[in-house]
Amino acid sequence: MDTSNPAVLVNAELLRMHVGRRVRTVIQVLKSDGGGSVVGRSTDEQQLIIKGYPSAPLSTFVEVIGIADSNQSIQADSWTNFGDNFEMGCYNKVCQLANGDFKHLFI
Amino acid sequence: MYGNSQFDGNAAFSGGGFMPSQATQNADPAFSPAKSREAQALLPLTVKQISEAFQASDDKANFLIDGVDVNNVKLLGMLYEKTERVTDVSFVLDDGTGRIDCHRWVNEAVDTKEMELLLNGMYVKVHGHLKGFQGKKQLMVYSVRPVTDYDEVANHFADCIYVHCYNTRLRKSQDAHQVPGHMQNSTFNTPSKGYQSTPSNNVSVQYNTDEVKGIERKILDFLQQPSCIAKEKGVHRDEFVQYLNVPENKILEAIESLESEGLIYSTIDEFHFKSTANG
Numbered sequence: 394m395d396t397s398n399p400a401v402l403v404n405a406e407l408l409r410m411h412v413g414r415r416v417r418t419v420i421q422v423l424k425s426d427g428g429g430s431v432v433g434r435s436t437d438e439q440q441l442i443i444k445g446y447p448s449a450p451l452s453t454f455v456e457v458i459g460i461a462d463s464n465q466s467i468q469a470d471s472w473t474n475f476g477d478n479f480e481m482g483c484y485n486k487v488c489q490l491a492n493g494d495f496k497h498l499f500i
Numbered sequence: 501m502y503g504n505s506q507f508d509g510n511a512a513f514s515g516g517g518f519m520p521s522q523a524t525q526n527a528d529p530a531f532s533p534a535k536s537r538e539a540q541a542l543l544p545l546t547v548k549q550i551s552e553a554f555q556a557s558d559d560k561a562n563f564l565i566d567g568v569d570v571n572n573v574k575l576l577g578m579l580y581e582k583t584e585r586v587t588d589v590s591f592v593l594d595d596g597t598g599r600i601d602c603h604r605w606v607n608e609a610v611d612t613k614e615m616e617l618l619l620n621g622m623y624v625k626v627h628g629h630l631k632g633f634q635g636k637k638q639l640m641v642y643s644v645r646p647v648t649d650y651d652e653v654a655n656h657f658a659d660c661i662y663v664h665c666y667n668t669r670l671r672k673s674q675d676a677h678q679v680p681g682h683m684q685n686s687t688f689n690t691p692s693k694g695y696q697s698t699p700s701n702n703v704s705v706q707y708n709t710d711e712v713k714g715i716e717r718k719i720l721d722f723l724q725q726p727s728c729i730a731k732e733k734g735v736h737r738d739e740f741v742q743y744l745n746v747p748e749n750k751i752l753e754a755i756e757s758l759e760s761e762g763l764i765y766s767t768i769d770e771f772h773f774k775s776t777a778n779g
């Protein structure tokens with residue numbers, strides 16, 4: 394049992410509050426050039442840069458977990474393909490709740 | 501205690517198994533209805549919630565979260581450190597809020613097959629029983645399944661939030677219900693005012709008894725007043741009608757009932773009454 398290293402559920406809006414911390418989010422891949430960075434759209438329709446090298450080809454939606462190194466980018470160490478069908482709106486709402494009224498259930 | 505939960509169909513049919521049956525509110529309010537019914541409920545939780553659960557008592561191995569007995573839990577997260585041994589498989593579940601140790605006993609080929617499919621880094625759903633062992637909380641898992649539709653991730657967390665809200669709100673309303681049984685009767689019968697025309701005799705009788713009880717109480721209270729006690733001849737029943745503003749037939753019913761209970765007695769004639777308590 395270890396809650397010392399949680400990854401905060403964020404969207405682009407919430408990312409700025411957790412710069413320097415471990416975060417996770419889902420993005421819709423817009424541009425993946427294989428050159429160490431991926432451009433994606435966040436669940437709240439803003440652009441994010443994800444740095445890192447995915448271990449496998451990416452699907453349309455990807456969950457990334459890593460350290461937030463700026464308001465708009467994440468240094469990712471974990472990439473999980475979330476497939477081609479995903480409800481961004483739902484995930485966004487959960488992010489807001491998890492950082493708002495129900496923060497105590499998550500962090 | 502466990503016998504009760506066997507034939508309570510309400511718990512099984514009312515939405516997901518974690519909602520306590522509404523009918524239990526008639527039971528002794530001091531004894532939490534959660535005891536036997538929710539011992540079997542499945543709670544969706546985050547590892548953070550589990551880490552904050554505390555033990556209900558030393559002899560019971562049960563935990564409490566949001567005031568609810570925790571037995572069966574549902575978690576969703578990434579599987580790591582999978583270690584296969586002869587009779588069991590252990591792994592760590594990381595759901596982003598924390599990591600928890602899990603053990604899965606493998607007794608049959610089916611179980612082993614289930615576990616073989618799982619790889620480190622995979623998103624899985626686990627169902628299990630929360631256990632404390634040497635101060636640490638662990639999960640005895642009886643089902644592990646890979647997540648295929650990733651909307652389940654958001655859904656699971658929304659589920660956790662919802663159940664948390666439900667349980668904490670339920671506790672607040674239970675605390676508010678700690679009133680004596682008499683009061684509870686009246687709150688449950690006022691809605692039946694609209695049911696006067698129902699064929700069900702039980703409902704109307706109960707309604708009448710309660711109304712009469714209310715009037716009886718008022719009569720008694722009236723008679724207990726010092727001014728009434730002072731009256732040697734007692735109080736004429738017309739005074740009750742006037743004072744309470746209640747139709748005479750209802751007053752008559754109440755008087756009859758009070759007399760048979762021995763709470764009031766007639767004095768100079770059948771219209772005058774006094775309370776037996778202080779009169």
